[in-house]
Amino acid sequence: MNVTKPHLNRLLRWACMALLGVVLTACSSLSRQPGGIDCTASDASCHYGRFGLLWKAVDDQGQVKAESVSGSYEWRSGYAAQGDRPPVELAYLEVNSTLGPSLGQAKRNGNYYEVRAADGRVYLAQDWQSLFDLMFPVSLPADALVNWMKNPNPDNLPPLPDHWKWQNSEGRYRVLFVQNNTSGRIDLIPQGKIGR
Incomplete structure (x- = not known):
């Protein structure tokens, strides 16, 4: 009995480790393809x-409110065929704070747009601009930023609205803006x- 029990404990530990490895591998392969986007396409x-x-x-009384947020982003976009219908555009954006926690995720599946906020709330929208208005505390030119995400090419920067401008220096992009009583970058x- 003493010989069998340590053997069974080792076998059980090995089985648990193998199961954990399978689960982690499955999770990592799922996280590489959020929303069904094939990054090798x-x-x-x-x-x-x-x-x-x-x-x-600056508000009407002259009070100044200043804030900032920084962190990391992950962008994935592409197209998915759906039977005989035309391909559907897919996109996935995740933004995380500098310390790591998620600030939110945005997804597009054809004409379906969704934001999952860090607090667990889910918002639905009709376009990128509505989605960005839900995610960020200031109004950002969503179409220009999404087009940049699709193609971050320094020689083909998407047009910005009036009072917004691009700067590019050695692969670092900056968008400067002044809009009504708000300014920033x-x-x-x-x-x-990813996936190449």
């Missing part, structure tokens, strides 16, 4: 990096590709 755009958002607002620093 030729029409996919998958990258990660750092971001910063800093803004200052967005820093975007791509750090690598």
Whole structure:
């Protein structure tokens, strides 16, 4: 009995470790393809990096409110075929704080847009702008930023609205803005590709 019990304990520990390894492998392969996006496809755009958002607002009484948020982002986008219908555009954006916790996730599946906030709330929207308005405390030009995410090319920067402008220095992108009584900047620093 003493010989069998240690053998069974070792076998049980080995089985638990193997099961844990299978679960972790499955989770890591799922996390590489959020929303069914194949980052190895030729029409996919998958990258990660750092971001910063800093803004200052002055109200009608002259009170100044300034805030900032920074952290990391992960972007994935592409198309998925759905039977005989035309391919559907998919996208996934996750933003995390500098210390690591998630600030939120945004997803697109065709005409379906969703935000999952860090506090667990889920919001649905009709377009990227509505989605960004839910995620960020200031109004950002969502279409321009999403187009940059799809193609972060320094020679083909998406057009911005009036009072917004791009700066690019050695792969570090900055968007400066002045809008009504709010001014600030967005820093975007791509750090690598996913799945290539």
